[in-house]
Amino acid sequence: xxxxxxxTATLIEDVAVVLDGAVASRATSRRGPRRADDLALGVARxxxxxxxxxxxxxxxxxxxxxxxxSGLRVGLATAKGLAVVSGTPIVPVATLRALALSAGEGxxxxxxxxxxxxxxVYGALFRVTDDAERLTADEAxxxxxxxxxxxxxxxxxxxxFLGTGARVYREAIERVVGGPTGVTELPEAPVPEALATxxxxxxxxxxxxxxxxxxxxxxxxxS
Numbered sequence: 001x002x003x004x005x006x007x008t009a010t011l012i013e014d015v016a017v018v019l020d021g022a023v024a025s026r027a028t029s030r031r032g033p034r035r036a037d038d039l040a041l042g043v044a045r046x047x048x049x050x051x052x053x054x055x056x057x058x059x060x061x062x063x064x065x066x067x068x069x070s071g072l073r074v075g076l077a078t079a080k081g082l083a084v085v086s087g088t089p090i091v092p093v094a095t096l097r098a099l100a101l102s103a104g105e106g107x108x109x110x111x112x113x114x115x116x117x118x119x120x121v122y123g124a125l126f127r128v129t130d131d132a133e134r135l136t137a138d139e140a141x142x143x144x145x146x147x148x149x150x151x152x153x154x155x156x157x158x159x160x161f162l163g164t165g166a167r168v169y170r171e172a173i174e175r176v177v178g179g180p181t182g183v184t185e186l187p188e189a190p191v192p193e194a195l196a197t198x199x200x201x202x203x204x205x206x207x208x209x210x211x212x213x214x215x216x217x218x219x220x221x222x223s
Contacts, residue, residue, distance in 0.1 A: 002052060004043065004060045004082070005195040008075030009067025009095040010114060010164050015042040016192035017050035017057075023192050025049030039078045054086040061199030063190055064092035065215035066122040066138055067114055072214035080209060090207055091199035094215065096138055098190035098198055099163050100126035109135070109154040111147070113165030113173075114189075116140050121165035122217055125153055128160075132198075140217045143169035147176040162186035 001021075007014040016026040025046040047054060062079040065072045076092075083090045099112035107128040113121040123146040125135040135153060139146075143165060150159035161173055166183040174181055 001058045001196075001200055002050075002056055003196040003199055004047070004057050004088075005062075005192040005199070006039070006043075006060065006075045006079055007063045007095075007098075007190050007192070007195060008039065008071035009063045009065055010071065010189045011068065012164070012189040013039070013042075013071065014189065014192060015039065015046050017046050017052060018192050018196035019050065021193060021196065026192060036074050036078050036081070039074055040081070043078070043082065054082060054088065057086070057088045059199050059203055060088050060090050061093050061195045062090060063095045063098060063195060064212075065095050066116075066140070066217040067095050067214075069214075069216065072216075076212065076214055080212070083209065089203065090209065090212070091202050091205075092207065092212060093190075093195050093198045093202070094138070095190060096122065096124045097126060097132045097134060098194045099187070100124075100128055101132040101194040101197065102187045102189075102191040103128060103160055103162050105130050107160050108157050109150060109159045111150040111159050111161050111166075113143060113146065113161060113163045113169070115164040115168045116217075119143075121146060121163075121169065123163075123165065125150055125159075131201075138215065138217050143172050144176050147173040151177060160186075162188075164188045 100110040113123040
């Protein structure tokens with residue numbers, strides 16, 4: 001299966017072509033917010049690198065959030081434009097679920113965290129075997145609160161943390177966990193293979209292109 005993946009939920013923006021589960025061409029940037037035409041140039045580069053045209057794709061997988069508002073808007077707008085031009089179906093992929101699967105198979109309870117700034121993270125809990133089974137809904141919370149939920153849900157096993165939020169708030173999380181988390185060895189953002197895997201599984205689900213919007217999660221209420 002030939003899938004174009006667009007990841008713009010964090011400052012690590014990633015465009016790739018995944019062929020039958022393997023990355024054939026990839027362009028990664030840490031430049032921060034980008035315009036839609038910049039992202040479209042990245043798409044053109046990775047398609048050329050994979051020796052494909054837009055019409056050759058089976059799907060466009062777009063990371064749908066939560067995450068950086070401007071990045072999510074640019075990513076989805078680009079995906080919609082490509083879909084309209086080519087007729088290729090869009091498959092929205094939950095960013096945190098893709099990030100959890102990016103840790104690798106057989107990981108047990110995984111807590112993907114994205115930096116939401118102001119001392120908060122976007123996070124959720126998943127059980128990762130050969131898939132990422134959702135255990136809790138996406139939420140914006142203090143990193144310590146999500147870390148405590150992960151420890152409780154994991155029981156006697158150690159939960160796994162990864163993502164930009166896990167790196168930024170590593171010390172706070174480790175105080176809750178009571179030891180090192182190993183986050184520096186894991187991806188900061190969803191990898192193309194995980195996005196493509198989840199997109200392939202969701203390809204038959206009907207999508208209302210006009211109604212499709214990013215997933216925005218509100219921050220913690222402050223008194």
